[in-house]
Amino acid sequence: xxxxxxxRFIQGNEACxxxxxxxGIDFFAGYPITPSTEIAEHLASRLxxxxxxxxxxxxxxxxxxxxxxxSLTGNKVMTATSGPGFSLKxxxxxxxxxxxxxxxxANVQRGGPSTGNPTHVSQGDVNQARWGxxxxxAIIALTASNHQDVFEMTITAFNMAETYRTPVILLLxxxxxxxxxxxxxxxxxKIPVVERLRTSVKKGVDYHPYLPREDGRLPMSDFGxxxxxxxxxLFHDMWGFPNNNPKVVGELxxxxxxxxxxxxxxxxxxxxxxxxxxxxxxxSYGSSAxxxxxxxxxxxxxxVKIGVLELQTLWPFPSELVKEKCAGAKAVIVVxxxxxxxxxxxKNAVDNPHNVFxxxxxxxxxxxxxxxxxxxxxxxxxxx
Amino acid sequence: MTTQAFNFxxxxxxxxxxxxxxxxxxxxxxxxxxLRAVHELGLDKNEIVMTSGIGCSxxxxxxxxxxxxxxxxxxxxxFATGVKLSQPNLxxxxxxxxGDALAIGGNHFIHAARxxxxxxxxxxxxxxxxxxxxxxxxxxxSGKKATTAPYTTIDRDFDVAxxxxxxxxxxxxxxxxxxxxxxxxxxxxxxxxxxxxxxEILTQCPTYYGRKNKEGDxxxxxxGYKTNTAKIGSKKLEKNPDxxxxxxxxxxTDVPEYCEAYDKIIKTAMKGKA
Numbered sequence: 001x002x003x004x005x006x007x008r009f010i011q012g013n014e015a016c017x018x019x020x021x022x023x024g025i026d027f028f029a030g031y032p033i034t035p036s037t038e039i040a041e042h043l044a045s046r047l048x049x050x051x052x053x054x055x056x057x058x059x060x061x062x063x064x065x066x067x068x069x070x071s072l073t074g075n076k077v078m079t080a081t082s083g084p085g086f087s088l089k090x091x092x093x094x095x096x097x098x099x100x101x102x103x104x105x106a107n108v109q110r111g112g113p114s115t116g117n118p119t120h121v122s123q124g125d126v127n128q129a130r131w132g133x134x135x136x137x138a139i140i141a142l143t144a145s146n147h148q149d150v151f152e153m154t155i156t157a158f159n160m161a162e163t164y165r166t167p168v169i170l171l172l173x174x175x176x177x178x179x180x181x182x183x184x185x186x187x188x189x190k191i192p193v194v195e196r197l198r199t200s201v202k203k204g205v206d207y208h209p210y211l212p213r214e215d216g217r218l219p220m221s222d223f224g225x226x227x228x229x230x231x232x233x234l235f236h237d238m239w240g241f242p243n244n245n246p247k248v249v250g251e252l253x254x255x256x257x258x259x260x261x262x263x264x265x266x267x268x269x270x271x272x273x274x275x276x277x278x279x280x281x282x283x284s285y286g287s288s289a290x291x292x293x294x295x296x297x298x299x300x301x302x303x304v305k306i307g308v309l310e311l312q313t314l315w316p317f318p319s320e321l322v323k324e325k326c327a328g329a330k331a332v333i334v335v336x337x338x339x340x341x342x343x344x345x346x347k348n349a350v351d352n353p354h355n356v357f358x359x360x361x362x363x364x365x366x367x368x369x370x371x372x373x374x375x376x377x378x379x380x381x382x383x384x
Numbered sequence: 385m386t387t388q389a390f391n392f393x394x395x396x397x398x399x400x401x402x403x404x405x406x407x408x409x410x411x412x413x414x415x416x417x418x419l420r421a422v423h424e425l426g427l428d429k430n431e432i433v434m435t436s437g438i439g440c441s442x443x444x445x446x447x448x449x450x451x452x453x454x455x456x457x458x459x460x461x462x463f464a465t466g467v468k469l470s471q472p473n474l475x476x477x478x479x480x481x482x483g484d485a486l487a488i489g490g491n492h493f494i495h496a497a498r499x500x501x502x503x504x505x506x507x508x509x510x511x512x513x514x515x516x517x518x519x520x521x522x523x524x525x526s527g528k529k530a531t532t533a534p535y536t537t538i539d540r541d542f543d544v545a546x547x548x549x550x551x552x553x554x555x556x557x558x559x560x561x562x563x564x565x566x567x568x569x570x571x572x573x574x575x576x577x578x579x580x581x582x583x584e585i586l587t588q589c590p591t592y593y594g595r596k597n598k599e600g601d602x603x604x605x606x607x608g609y610k611t612n613t614a615k616i617g618s619k620k621l622e623k624n625p626d627x628x629x630x631x632x633x634x635x636x637t638d639v640p641e642y643c644e645a646y647d648k649i650i651k652t653a654m655k656g657k658a
Contacts, residue, residue: 027470048653053469053646058495062462065455065492069435069466072453073474077466095456223433223451223467224474230397230446232454241399242446242454 006185012176013038015147015183016106019154023193026052026075029066031059031085034118035174036108039080060085064092071101074196074222076158080106083116083125093167094133095233097256100218102161106170108177111364120364121174123286126341129169130315136253138260140267141169141315145289147181153312159194164259165218175287175366196220211238216259261316268321269312274300278307281326283346284335285311288367292335295369319349331379332356337367395419400447405440408602410561410587414508415444417567425572432475435464439481440515441508458488461496464503472643476503482523483513486542497551497580501642504574504581507544510589518592529596545633548582555581556634560609578641
């Protein structure tokens with residue numbers, strides 16, 4: 001990349017690829033699935049140009065397995081999929097949580113359940129991103145509503161995967177993935193990139209792959225280097241040896257959850273529009289947030305005190321932030337394209353859950369400003 | 385080749401022992417053959433990544449003092465593919481059980497073979513799911529008893545060697561734990577072969593398969609491996625062609641290895657960029 005701002009007019013999926021390249025991706029494994037396929041297609045061409053590796057695997061599960069294997073040799077890795085593929089990846093995703101392996105999983109959401117509505121938009125996988133894999137765990141899931149943000153959140157996803165040694169889910173949607181928009185790719189170094197934290201423990205000294213430092217981070221050692229250790233999906237001790245001692249089990253699970261939940265403020269990304277005096281607050285994310293922002297701008301011009309809180313980190317859910325931002329609102333409208341996945345979180349977060357309403361659309365069409373306005377008018381007492 | 389005498393302790397992680405295998409299990413012999421193979425090849429422990437799935441056999445990866453990746457059921461070859469393609473200098477060895485390799489993992493098995501990626505798959509075939517307590521596997525064959533086949537199995541079995549061959553594996557061999565030295569030699573050949581190699585090793589599970597099917601104790605089952613198998617090209621096989629064949633079925637060095645082929649892609653892509 002030349003050291004100049006690079007302005008492009010591209011799909012969201014391509015903005016994601018540009019973000020991954022900027023973040024230093026070395027390895028991608030994937031399987032064709034609409035509407036995420038362009039991520040694989042572009043990386044198939046881009047990765048070998050910089051000496052990286054692309055592989056099309058035999059299925060979604062194998063793609064997830066391959067990126068975990070490649071991460072352990074010291075690579076920055078990613079896979080991309082959509083609903084059905086995301087379902088298939090869940091077991092290996094849980095493995096990456098348990099074994100603390102940095103990786104990024106992009107899920108460009110389409111309508112579900114099952115094969116659903118492959119070429120249409122939905123935000124139905126929000127709860128699956130949180131609870132798709134079995135067992136208690138914590139997860140990071142990020143999203144974006146425009147291509148500049150897709151670019152930046154992809155970099156953030158790679159950064160957080162390295163920082164917290166965990167899988168990070170990039171929850172995009174079909175509208176964002178396929179729409180074309182301007183993206184400015186900044187010069188190298190403008191946006192910070194977090195590199196793999198490698199152990200400074202010397203050869204011959206006992207290295208503990210699962211012993212957190214004081215700051216909570218766990219330095220890694222690449223497969224092939226001097227430290228030979230065991231990686232397993234079983235509960236394990238600080239050496240990576242399987243262990244079902246109740247103390248070890250309890251402490252490891254606590255650690256896996258705490259390292260993320262306790263850092264919710266560092267992990268939270270959001271944007272706010274006209275919130276200072278807002279009586280009505282639209283809470284939204286992804287492509288839905290575009291319609292929310294459009295409506296708020298439009299109503300503002302007519303004197304309605306309305307604002308938008310756009311969430312870019314969905315998990316861990318930023319409850320404190322939502323509570324604080326919505327404290328003065330007469331009504332909070334959550335705008336999302338599902339039957340109410342984030343609205344439940346918002347109701348739990350705010351002081352007065354009775355003032356939280358859902359404006360949604362679940363028919364494969366992008367929710368419009370008019371859709372949101374209809375509900376707003378009812379809440380305002382202006383009739384249907 | 386190394387001149388030092390072989391010592392188990394140089395290659396295992398004592399912290400992991402005692403192992404989980406039942407008395408009379410054949411898996412320890414496979415582990416012994418594998419470690420002797422690594423020793424005789426003079427490989428550096430740092431250059432080996434042992435990747436496994438789930439099951440009795442898959443526990444091998446933890447016992448050995450190499451880089452070890454104990455993954456999820458059936459998917460070991462996909463994890464190993466990521467390890468190998470991202471770092472082709474590493475030796476990828478994947479010990480697998482018959483259910484792990486060919487039931488839940490069957491798709492990964494045939495595709496790793498098709499790609500001809502330089503991984504050595506050691507299929508430890510005891511014809512049963514041992515860890516879960518004796519259910520039939522795709523290699524049990526019909527007419528066998530298992531906890532999930534109380535009236536005998538009606539499922540037919542795979543021939544691992546034939547399957548691997550058809551799927552494109554470029555090194556395919558079979559032995560049994562009775563023939564421990566032969567096992568070691570075939571594993572050595574599998575590891576040194578550049579491409580996807582499959583070494584099937586028949587190994588007894590006296591606890592479940594043997595008991596359910598009245599094949600006797602471990603010694604009797606190993607005797608069975610001696611009498612019911614014959615080396616490819618031997619007089620014994622000529623006289624009795626129905627015996628299970630041992631030896632090398634395929635050794636093909638003409639097919640490009642996957643990581644080497646990808647290196648050429650990188651060269652092409654970099655040229656296009658410049």
